Amino acid sequence: xxxxxxxxxxxxxxxxxxxxxxxxxxxxxxxxxxxxxxxxxxxxxxxxxxxxxxxxxxxxxxxxxxxxxxxxxxxxxxxxxxxxxxxxxxxxxxxxxxxxxxxxxxxxxxxxxxxxxxxxxxxxxxxxxxxxxxxxxxxxxxxxxxxxxxxxxxxxxxxxxxxxxxxxxxxxxxxxxxxxxxxxxxxxxxxxxxxxxxxxxxxxxxxxxxxxxxxxxxxxxxxxxxxxxxxxxxxxxxxxxxxxxxxxxxxxxxxxxxxxxxxxxxxxxxxxxxxxxxxxxxxxxxxxxxxxxxxxxxxxxxxxxxxxxxxxxxxxxxxxxxxxxxxxxxx
Ligand code: SIN
Numbered sequence: 001x002x003x004x005x006x007x008x009x010x011x012x013x014x015x016x017x018x019x020x021x022x023x024x025x026x027x028x029x030x031x032x033x034x035x036x037x038x039x040x041x042x043x044x045x046x047x048x049x050x051x052x053x054x055x056x057x058x059x060x061x062x063x064x065x066x067x068x069x070x071x072x073x074x075x076x077x078x079x080x081x082x083x084x085x086x087x088x089x090x091x092x093x094x095x096x097x098x099x100x101x102x103x104x105x106x107x108x109x110x111x112x113x114x115x116x117x118x119x120x121x122x123x124x125x126x127x128x129x130x131x132x133x134x135x136x137x138x139x140x141x142x143x144x145x146x147x148x149x150x151x152x153x154x155x156x157x158x159x160x161x162x163x164x165x166x167x168x169x170x171x172x173x174x175x176x177x178x179x180x181x182x183x184x185x186x187x188x189x190x191x192x193x194x195x196x197x198x199x200x201x202x203x204x205x206x207x208x209x210x211x212x213x214x215x216x217x218x219x220x221x222x223x224x225x226x227x228x229x230x231x232x233x234x235x236x237x238x239x240x241x242x243x244x245x246x247x248x249x250x251x252x253x254x255x256x257x258x259x260x261x262x263x264x265x266x267x268x269x270x271x272x273x274x275x276x277x278x279x280x281x282x283x284x285x286x287x288x289x290x291x292x293x294x295x296x297x298x299x300x301x302x303x304x305x306x307x308x309x310x311x312x313x314x315x316x317x318x319x320x321x322x323x324x325x326x327x328x329x330x331x
Pocket of ligand 1: 094156
C-alpha cells in the first residue's frame, strides 16, 4: 500500500515533504475465520464474559476467547488458584465455570453488546463430554437471538489442572477422537494443544486429519511451587500451569516446529505475549494470530496495548500488511 505524503510549511525556503506512516493492514484469517486483526484474549484470562470491557473496547480486538466451558457447571480447584512467579505466574484454577447454558444466558449477550467476536472454549473429561458440549453449542449457534455471535470453537485438549486426568493433547489418537466428536458444533474448530510433550507435531497432525481448522499453541507448562515455610505446594490444587513471558521461547518453538512440519495448518500463537516483540516472534514463527494471556492479569489493558504496539512496530518497520509477517522466519 503506498504511503501518503503531507506537505508541511517550514519557516523559510520551500515546503518540506514528510511521509506519513503507511496504514497497516492488520486483517488476518485463522482456520476459516476472518478477523480484523491478529490479537485475541486467551482463554481463561479474560473471564467468561465482557468484564474486560471496562478497560478495553472488545470490538477492537481480533477476538475474545472465553474461559473453557463444559456442559455442566463446575466449581474448579481449591484456593489458592494463582501464584505470581518472576517469569509470569502459575495457576490451578481447575476450569471453574457456570456451564454452557447459563453462560449463554448471562455472559454471551454482554459479549455481543460489546461487539466482541467470540470464540468459545470447551473442555471435558471424556470424548462424550466434548461431544455434548459441541452439540450444546450447535443449539446456541442456531438460536435466533444470538446470530453470528460465536465465530469459532476452541477445543481445550490441554488443561493441566484436572485431577486424575491425563491430557488428550498428549495422545494423538485420543486428541483426534475429540476433534472428530466436536464436528457437530458446526463451527470452525481450533485445537488447543500442550507444550508438555515432544510429540506436538504428531498431535497437531492427528487433530488436523480429524478436522481441526487450526491449532492454538500452546497451553501452559506443568509446574509446581512449594512454600518453604509451610513445606506445602502454594496452590490448592498442588501443581499447576506455568505461563507468562518465560513461556515465550517455548511457544515460539512450538509454533515454529508445527509450522515447519504442517505449513498448511493455521496456527494461533499463545505464550508470553506481552508486547510487539513477543507477538511478532510468534507471527514470524508461523502463527496467523496471537493470544494475550497472563499479561492481562497484570494489566487488563494488555490486549489493546499489544495490538497498538504491534501496529506501531509495523509502521516503524515498513510492514504494510501483518500477513507478510506470518511465517516470515521460514522463508
Ligand atoms: C484452569 O482453569 O485450570 C486453566 C485452564 C487451562 O489451562 O486450560
